[in-house]
Amino acid sequence: MYGNDFRDPDEQLNAAEGGALDQLLPTATRRGEGGDFERLVSTDGRVEPRDEMPDAYRQTLIRQIAQHAHSEIIGMQPEGNWISRAPSLRRKAILLAKVQDEAGHGLYLYSAAETLGVDRSELLDKLHNGQQKYSSIFNYPTLTWADVGAIGWLVDGAAIMNQVPLCRCSYGPYARAMIRVCKEESFHQRQGFELLWTLSRGTERQRAMLQDAANRWWWPALMMFGPPDTGEAAKGGHTEQSMAWGIKRFSNDDLRQKFVDMTVPQADKLGVTLPDPDLRWNAERGHYDFGPIDWDEFWRVLKGDGPCNEERIAHRVSAHEEGAWVREAASAYADKLASRSTGAVA
Amino acid sequence: MDKTIAPADVTATYLLGLADDALIYTQRLGEWMSRAPQIEEDMALGNIALDLLGQARALLTRVGELDGTGRDEDALAYLRDEREFRNVHLVERPRGDFGDEMARLLWFSSYQFELYSQLTSSTDEVLAGVAAKAIKEVTYHRDHATQWVLRLGDGTPESHARMQAALDRVAPYVDELFTDTATDEAATTSGVGVLPSQLRSAATAYVRSVVDEATLAMPAEPRRRARGGRDGIHSQAMGYLLAEMQHIHRSHPDATTW
Numbered sequence: 001m002y003g004n005d006f007r008d009p010d011e012q013l014n015a016a017e018g019g020a021l022d023q024l025l026p027t028a029t030r031r032g033e034g035g036d037f038e039r040l041v042s043t044d045g046r047v048e049p050r051d052e053m054p055d056a057y058r059q060t061l062i063r064q065i066a067q068h069a070h071s072e073i074i075g076m077q078p079e080g081n082w083i084s085r086a087p088s089l090r091r092k093a094i095l096l097a098k099v100q101d102e103a104g105h106g107l108y109l110y111s112a113a114e115t116l117g118v119d120r121s122e123l124l125d126k127l128h129n130g131q132q133k134y135s136s137i138f139n140y141p142t143l144t145w146a147d148v149g150a151i152g153w154l155v156d157g158a159a160i161m162n163q164v165p166l167c168r169c170s171y172g173p174y175a176r177a178m179i180r181v182c183k184e185e186s187f188h189q190r191q192g193f194e195l196l197w198t199l200s201r202g203t204e205r206q207r208a209m210l211q212d213a214a215n216r217w218w219w220p221a222l223m224m225f226g227p228p229d230t231g232e233a234a235k236g237g238h239t240e241q242s243m244a245w246g247i248k249r250f251s252n253d254d255l256r257q258k259f260v261d262m263t264v265p266q267a268d269k270l271g272v273t274l275p276d277p278d279l280r281w282n283a284e285r286g287h288y289d290f291g292p293i294d295w296d297e298f299w300r301v302l303k304g305d306g307p308c309n310e311e312r313i314a315h316r317v318s319a320h321e322e323g324a325w326v327r328e329a330a331s332a333y334a335d336k337l338a339s340r341s342t343g344a345v346a
Numbered sequence: 347m348d349k350t351i352a353p354a355d356v357t358a359t360y361l362l363g364l365a366d367d368a369l370i371y372t373q374r375l376g377e378w379m380s381r382a383p384q385i386e387e388d389m390a391l392g393n394i395a396l397d398l399l400g401q402a403r404a405l406l407t408r409v410g411e412l413d414g415t416g417r418d419e420d421a422l423a424y425l426r427d428e429r430e431f432r433n434v435h436l437v438e439r440p441r442g443d444f445g446d447e448m449a450r451l452l453w454f455s456s457y458q459f460e461l462y463s464q465l466t467s468s469t470d471e472v473l474a475g476v477a478a479k480a481i482k483e484v485t486y487h488r489d490h491a492t493q494w495v496l497r498l499g500d501g502t503p504e505s506h507a508r509m510q511a512a513l514d515r516v517a518p519y520v521d522e523l524f525t526d527t528a529t530d531e532a533a534t535t536s537g538v539g540v541l542p543s544q545l546r547s548a549a550t551a552y553v554r555s556v557v558d559e560a561t562l563a564m565p566a567e568p569r570r571r572a573r574g575g576r577d578g579i580h581s582q583a584m585g586y587l588l589a590e591m592q593h594i595h596r597s598h599p600d601a602t603t604w
Binding site for chain 2: 073076077080083084085086087088089090091092093096097099100103104106107110145195198199201202203205206315316318319322323324325326327328329330332333336
């Protein structure tokens with residue numbers, strides 16, 4: 001429920017709203033009927049787990065889906081950081097539910113990865129030992145309550161822009177998992193915006209908190225689309241191959257531009273300034289121009305030198321290690337039950 | 347307690363105890379998010395926390411209507427001081443290992459199961475409604491705790507020892523759940539509430555059946571018993587819990603909405 005002063009709820013806030021996702025449903029939910037891989041991929045068909053597929057396609061998907069799953073799981077931490085301090089009980093409920101949804105997204109995605117012949121524990125080991133990555137955005141800290149809103153508005157907004165096209169991914173289980181993920185992410189993005197909208201109508205200190213959060217999250221959100229991959233930069237990266245395989249549908253740069261175009265008017269409505277002096281509407285291009293992204297910062301944080309890299313992994317590893325005795329007990333108990341029922345049958 | 351106390355105040359005080367149990371336990375369960383032994387358990391504990399938070403919000407809102415102060419759920423949650431909280435010590439106890447949490451959840455859900463089963467016929471319509479919804483939730487919470495105590499008790503030698511130790515550590519906090527206060531007596535007389543002492547045997551029988559099946563032992567009578575929570579006498583951990591929960595809200599006294 002939104003307050004009476006909330007802006008038009010029918011107005012599209014993110015890439016999954018405004019019917020965008022619903023239009024994808026007929027194709028996205030279609031099961032593949034099998035057949036030759038190249039033909040399936042070139043005719044926008046769905047590749048299913050039983051189908052033959054090139055090993056490189058399989059490995060690319062495992063890497064991408066695992067990274068996505070890891071991002072959901074690590075992403076629970078920066079927001080979980082505020083559950084105990086949420087300033088109203090309504091916000092506490094919303095935040096608890098959101099962090100819980102992220103755990104759920106992690107589960108769908110690990111399950112989608114498992115259809116490719118890996119298992120979750122193996123993927124978690126790779127997260128823990130640094131062999132696989134998660135989205136670098138979660139290496140930034142959540143310093144104030146407004147950061148919870150900024151993550152919803154900007155980080156989830158950027159994630160949705162990336163993820164809606166994945167509902168058309170050539171690999172069926174991933175595409176289908178993404179539908180539910182996008183619907184829930186869309187809800188989170190709207191909740192984040194509504195949190196910030198409330199701050200924007202609040203006290204001077206609440207508005208200052210909002211502006212500070214926008215200042216800190218804007219550039220990292222733009223980096224979430226990944227390094228430039230059009231023009232000269234298109235050569236030699238993952239983008240070209242992933243597009244040929246129907247895993248990726250738009251370039252990083254195109255998605256980033258769409259995100260900027262969608263988000264700048266929302267910043268205006270919130271009354272916040274985005275921290276980019278070059279940001280302005282370009283009538284000729286029909287898009288917003290924006291300033292250069294600090295890719296040195298992106299690579300630095302990606303390689304481990306971000307504010308929270310060590311903390312996020314240490315937290316995750318300690319939860320995993322502290323829970324080992326519980327998981328071992330659950331397996332041992334399941335084995336006992338199985339052998340008891342076998343014994344009873346015999 | 348003063349026998350001339352107005353019925354609305356009795357009801358409000360009685361409901362505040364139930365609300366604070368749910369709210370403070372939500373706060374502890376929320377600490378598990380991203381720290382559970384497996385992802386499914388992050389979801390389950392989050393779910394239980396959400397159910398309890400829902401109970402707390404409905405009950406606090408009702409308290410604000412009844413006590414004549416016009417306070418809303420947030421004023422009651424964020425602007426009361428420690429001595430005004432009426433929760434039992436069990437729920438404020440700092441987070442331990444997963445065994446501790448399942449021991450706490452088994453006792454608390456078994457208590458709430460018996461409690462809300464009876465409160466569906468409370469003369470306070472709001473409480474009866476909360477109870478009707480809560481009983482479905484609590485049935486799941488109790489089952490969840492049961493399944494884990496069975497797995498841990500009858501799992502590996504290590505988990506058996508740890509689950510037993512957790513039950514032993516929680517034992518001093520059980521008695522308070524089933525101890526009647528003057529408010530409980532007044533609320534029971536008016537038909538709003540139920541005497542905690544009357545819930546003891548059914549809840550204990552349930553816990554005992556789980557403990558037996560899990561090949562564990564019911565703890566011996568504890569030497570120490572927590573008491574005083576319903577009168578606002580808490581453990582030292584409570585002040586820190588409230589400081590964390592309340593500080594953003596209290597740091598912005600002029601903010602009217604979040």
